Amino acid sequence: WPGAALTYAAFRAHTIELQVHDSGAYRVRIYDAVLKYLAASTASRAEKNEVKRAVTEAFPESFYAGYALGGGEEVESDDDRWLTARTNAEVGFVDSLFETLKGVRDESLPPAELVSEAARHADAYARTLDGVYAEGRLRGAKNIMLTMVGQDGKVSCSDCQRLKGKRYSARKWLRIGIPGVPGNDYECRGYNCLHFLETDTGEKY
Numbered sequence: 354w355p356g357a358a359l360t361y362a363a364f365r366a367h368t369i370e371l372q373v374h375d376s377g378a379y380r381v382r383i384y385d386a387v388l389k390y391l392a393a394s395t396a397s398r399a400e401k402n403e404v405k406r407a408v409t410e411a412f413p414e415s416f417y418a419g420y421a422l423g424g425g426e427e428v429e430s431d432d433d434r435w436l437t438a439r440t441n442a443e444v445g446f447v448d449s450l451f452e453t454l455k456g457v458r459d460e461s462l463p464p465a466e467l468v469s470e471a472a473r474h475a476d477a478y479a480r481t482l483d484g485v486y487a488e489g490r491l492r493g494a495k496n497i498m499l500t501m502v503g504q505d506g507k508v509s510c511s512d513c514q515r516l517k518g519k520r521y522s523a524r525k526w527l528r529i530g531i532p533g534v535p536g537n538d539y540e541c542r543g544y545n546c547l548h549f550l551e552t553d554t555g556e557k558y
């Protein structure tokens with residue numbers, strides 16, 4: 354997809370304080386594009402391109418919004434490189450998504466099932482964006498102390514059990530992985546996890 358491989362210096366030049374994290378609006382964009390593709394009588398690349406465009410717009414917005422909220426001002430080069438790599442990886446995943454959706458189209462499912470399929474993918478994409486926001490917030494506040502709290506999800510893994518109640522700096526949590534974020538390096542991968550980080554004053558982070 355043209356323009357997908359980007360660095361975000363120009364984007365950030367508008368100042369990170371102006372960025373907004375809005376996973377609800379992002380979810381709507383993904384849902385609309387996926388459902389339109391599934392319900393269309395003929396396949397089109399327009400919906401795939403729209404999802405890729407949504408990713409390349411929403412990821413830096415959410416990341417820099419989180420970075421600013423975490424207290425970061427000047428974004429470090431390592432943080433920009435992480436964002437670029439994470440965004441490009443997500444754009445690449447969109448191709449796999451639409452291969453899956455093509456198979457769904459070929460099944461000629463009833464409309465209600467197409468709606469459910471679109472909602473399922475949109476929910477997953479929104480949670481991923483929340484994870485990008487959380488990453489930005491931790492990177493913007495590397496020295497704040499945070500504790501892993503929350504209830505076990507449907508399936509609790511050994512990593513969650515080992516880390517529950519642990520208090521580390523945001524910098525260390527970045528190395529370990531953010532609890533409850535889909536695709537983290539925990540055994541449960543974060544998909545059914547209800548754990549999260551909170552500050553010493555009890556604020557959910």
